[in-house]
Amino acid sequence: MVKKVVSAMQVAKLANVSQSTVSRVFTPGASVSEKTRKKVLEAAEKLNYYPNALARGLITKKTNIVGLAMKDIQNPFYHEVLGLFSKKLREKGYFVLFVYTENEEIQQDEINHFLEYNVEAIIVTDALLSSNLVEQLRKNDIPVILFNRYEKSLQCNSVSSDNVYAARKIADYVYQKGYKDIFFITGKTNTSTSRDRQKGFTEFLKGKGVNVTILEGDYTYEKSFCLTKQMLEDGYKPEVIFGANDITALGAMDALKEKNVRIPEETAIIGFDDIRMSSWPNYALSTWVQPVEEMVDEVINILLSSDKREKQRTIKLKGHFIHRKTTI
């Protein structure tokens, strides 16, 4: 079964012009007289013609495709991020080649495919990237932009929340309230987000002479739920729990509820992300709002800047705390 693609040549014949002219009509900025443009457009319409992006990409070396690699499909935060990227990139004329990485680390294999399709950049959200791969990408002049993650050893662009700053702010809030019995549930400990949040939080409080008990989670609801439940059964009931992200906080919250702990009177809860669910009345979670829109905008800025391959940028944005019903 042969596919009948209409080429510029056929349009040219119908419109009685050269194929170059047809091409010009479909190239923004090229000079064509109004008259011929009309002729060509009519012919194209009649034949149902559209330019072939592959051929164009082959010759211009501009594919307008951006590779996006995600891992934690489970966290609603990243769905929102995906939606934003898709929408905002399209506004700039870019398309998203999406890869969902199952493995902890992005595989050579997956990067190769991105390379084969000549993506103009690779955006990595929560997946890990080995320095080998980053090196290979640099060799191929493909800029890598880490989203919401940051790795000093990896020489690539990065856009994230200022997690240390945010966590310090939260710590300050907690301190102001006079809490002494404080728990932090981590995310995956090999992520910069979890580490930085833990760091900002504990260091600030230590500076005030207040200790924080650490519970090691993994950024899932389930793990956090079990952890908190176990903690309660072991006889601990902190005054406040800070979860490394919202679903972590939500898991803790549900465990607390199951044990009939009053929130926030007996135990207050704070999350991080402000996913949509956190504003649901049943949760009404107090949390740190990541400035997702601006973060996505910054990534796109890097993408569009001409010097993207030369220097690596590290951008950190602030965000703000939102007080809902899980804190007093």
Next chain:
Amino acid sequence: MVKKVVSAMQVAKLANVSQSTVSRVFTPGASVSEKTRKKVLEAAEKLNYYPNALARGLITKKTNIVGLAMKDIQNPFYHEVLGLFSKKLREKGYFVLFVYTENEEIQQDEINHFLEYNVEAIIVTDALLSSNLVEQLRKNDIPVILFNRYEKSLQCNSVSSDNVYAARKIADYVYQKGYKDIFFITGKTNTSTSRDRQKGFTEFLKGKGVNVTILEGDYTYEKSFCLTKQMLEDGYKPEVIFGANDITALGAMDALKEKNVRIPEETAIIGFDDIRMSSWPNYALSTWVQPVEEMVDEVINILLSSDKREKQRTIKLKGHFIHRKTTI
């Protein structure tokens, strides 16, 4: 800044063979002697060569790219679906060009881009497609596969749950329990999923002489929450509520909880989808499990079948009810 792409030509020179031979080494099934293959592979490795998928796609007319259009980024169900598609398509050597449609209907514009990139098929989950567009796609021999939606007027492939069947089963369950005061909260009424679920549910019960009160929702948590709250404030308290999907059911559930209605003793709740959250202890929602994996597999089957352009297939799969804590 010029991008230094390594072409097969350069590999050929280094390996002392023709460019055709290099190409053959990278074409599965082509005949090359073990000796030359080794030589070429070594040279390729040294030069960091990978074949250009664009050039290959241009000549073979096989891009291995599939367009995926989604709308309701809000519903976790579709995130799970996205993850599955990405994973399973990659196993078959396909890539996902992802488009998040903001508009109610997929725009010409978006389809054009899919066409320009020569996608081999378009998978549409919850976005709407005009018959005009479908017609245009047929003209261009691009198969369209509707996922979890079904439109008789649109002549395209479709894979979905058998929503009428499922809703009848749920109705039967509700009937067996002896409930008489029954509410159904719809999804977006212009979707086949919501219509079919409503149909199967109400028709079965009507056959038994039981009436169902319909509340018009829109597949969001928020709408369903408000609706249910209003209903309670108006003095209604049904024995059971069936939500057209899980987040609808969850919204209703939270409203019920806010009004201190005991679940399931006073009011039972049933959802549809079995999103991950529904199994969270705080919700433990009884719901219909869509056979997502099989659904995705079926879509891929259609994609891979050679006759995909000739005949349109409509596939409906069953799934099953899962009893958790919101029903007795």
Next chain:
DNA sequence: CTGAAAGCGCTTACAG
């Protein structure tokens, strides 16, 4: 403003 021509990086008959 327009056309003829070269070339992007590949695949694939066609010979040998």
Next chain:
DNA sequence: CTGAAAGCGCTTACAG
């Protein structure tokens, strides 16, 4: 098994 050559559908100097 291998090479020379044509061609996929475009863009873009180069002339005119």
